[in-house]
Amino acid sequence: MAHQASHSELPLVRLHRLPAPLRAAAPVLIGLGAIGLVTALLLDPARGWRAYLVNWLFFMSVAQGALLLSAVVSITKGLWSRPIRRFALSFVGFLPLAYLALIPLFLAADHIFPWIAEPIPGKDVWLNVPFLTVRNLLLFGALIGIDLAFAYYALRPDLGLVRDQVPPPLRQFYARLTAHWLGQEAEELRSHRRLLVLAPALVATYALAMGLIAWDFIMSLEPHWFSTLLGPYFFMGAFLGGIMATALMTLLYRDRLELEQWILPSTLHDLGKLGFGFTVFWGYLFFSQYIVIWYGLLPIEQAFVIHRFTPPFMYVAQLVGILLFVIPFFGLLGVVTKRRPRLFATLAIISLVGLYLERYLLIYPSLWIGAERLPLSWQEPAIALFFAGLMLAALGWFAHRFPLMQMWQPPSEIELQGVELELPREVTTSNR
Numbered sequence: 385m386a387h388q389a390s391h392s393e394l395p396l397v398r399l400h401r402l403p404a405p406l407r408a409a410a411p412v413l414i415g416l417g418a419i420g421l422v423t424a425l426l427l428d429p430a431r432g433w434r435a436y437l438v439n440w441l442f443f444m445s446v447a448q449g450a451l452l453l454s455a456v457v458s459i460t461k462g463l464w465s466r467p468i469r470r471f472a473l474s475f476v477g478f479l480p481l482a483y484l485a486l487i488p489l490f491l492a493a494d495h496i497f498p499w500i501a502e503p504i505p506g507k508d509v510w511l512n513v514p515f516l517t518v519r520n521l522l523l524f525g526a527l528i529g530i531d532l533a534f535a536y537y538a539l540r541p542d543l544g545l546v547r548d549q550v551p552p553p554l555r556q557f558y559a560r561l562t563a564h565w566l567g568q569e570a571e572e573l574r575s576h577r578r579l580l581v582l583a584p585a586l587v588a589t590y591a592l593a594m595g596l597i598a599w600d601f602i603m604s605l606e607p608h609w610f611s612t613l614l615g616p617y618f619f620m621g622a623f624l625g626g627i628m629a630t631a632l633m634t635l636l637y638r639d640r641l642e643l644e645q646w647i648l649p650s651t652l653h654d655l656g657k658l659g660f661g662f663t664v665f666w667g668y669l670f671f672s673q674y675i676v677i678w679y680g681l682l683p684i685e686q687a688f689v690i691h692r693f694t695p696p697f698m699y700v701a702q703l704v705g706i707l708l709f710v711i712p713f714f715g716l717l718g719v720v721t722k723r724r725p726r727l728f729a730t731l732a733i734i735s736l737v738g739l740y741l742e743r744y745l746l747i748y749p750s751l752w753i754g755a756e757r758l759p760l761s762w763q764e765p766a767i768a769l770f771f772a773g774l775m776l777a778a779l780g781w782f783a784h785r786f787p788l789m790q791m792w793q794p795p796s797e798i799e800l801q802g803v804e805l806e807l808p809r810e811v812t813t814s815n816r
Contacts (some may be wrong), residue, residue: 402780433489440741451473451479490520524597616669625735696757
């Protein structure tokens with residue numbers, strides 16, 4: 385990836401005042417979405433909760449995928465990514481809300497899981513609501529806890545650096561987050577060491593928790609079907625969504641805050657290459673799963689594919705292939721589209737729409753086997769407004785309170801730039 389020396393000094397940037405459209409949009413979307421959600425649940429509880437599940441899976445996937453991106457570039461010491469890391473990290477504000485939004489799904493399990501009405505002999509040890517609830521709340525809760533700890537230590541050195549430069553209300557907030565401050569150099573070293581542990585832990589827990597969600601909320605909807613590849617397919621799709629959402633946020637903030645001096649065309653090009661690479665990888669995982677089922681010719685394995693590749697869901701499957709693979713693949717294949725913000729943003733939006741339909745395709749064919757008409761109406765977009773409003777509110781909350789560019793640099797990344805560091809002995813020993 386490209387590296388720009390001008391990134392060594394990044395400015396203090398945050399939204400001092402939320403844009404009026406954002407301040408109005410978030411509560412309006414939440415209000416309209418809440419009305420749509422309540423209406424859907426009153427008219428047809430089963431349909432309403434299934435639409436809720438699709439939307440929860442999509443918005444949670446995007447936010448968690450963005451956090452994974454922040455952890456991955458921290459592990460790989462990607463110098464190119466420093467100006468855009470905080471945009472990926474900003475999705476952390478939505479994840480506690482996603483955790484709370486998971487709880488109602490267990491209370492509405494009767495409307496979602498077919499194995500409750502028709503238990504599967506031999507699988508009831510795993511497929512039962514109490515165990516389903518406990519394992520998902522514990523593992524997904526552990527993932528959220530690591531997400532928050534990772535975000536805290538990624539932010540803390542910058543908060544201490546600028547705590548005297550922010551308005552008084554934020555000063556008190558920053559003072560609480562930087563309690564027991566050790567000094568800038570010591571804090572940067574301590575955060576660096578903590579992130580060296582937290583980032584790999586986040587990646588490993590992400591794979592376990594998101595794989596469990598795929599097994600429990602997707603694969604169990606057709607309890608006789610199983611796939612060892614569904615978990616990786618699901619969480620790598622979420623990672624792709626996180627990359628595209630980060631690209632979209634980067635392009636929006638770059639224009640709004642006039643960050644062209646730091647977020648260069650080469651930075652967008654590197655981010656576009658990452659999006660292109662994982663678009664290809666998503667296609668590889670899809671084909672890997674499909675080709676094994678096609679060659680195996682086993683009725684239990686084929687059922688999952690048949691339910692999605694025959695009418696009425698066949699048309700959604702074709703649209704997913706076009707939006708999530710074909711258009712982003714050819715769109716991001718060249719250099720020009722990666723470096724032109726509007727073209728890049730358009731491709732990112734297309735990919736995210738494709739991911740939403742892909743989450744829909746993972747859930748609905750299992751719950752409407754043999755349907756003659758496509759179960760897609762006002763319920764899905766109405767509930768999507770609710771989750772979109774929550775995500776906008778969380779992103780606005782983060783952007784208004786925290787620096788949007790990472791000013792501090794981990795020692796290992798400074799050394800990659802050819803600068804030798806000699807840490808004081810007392811700093812080295814006091815933070816072990």
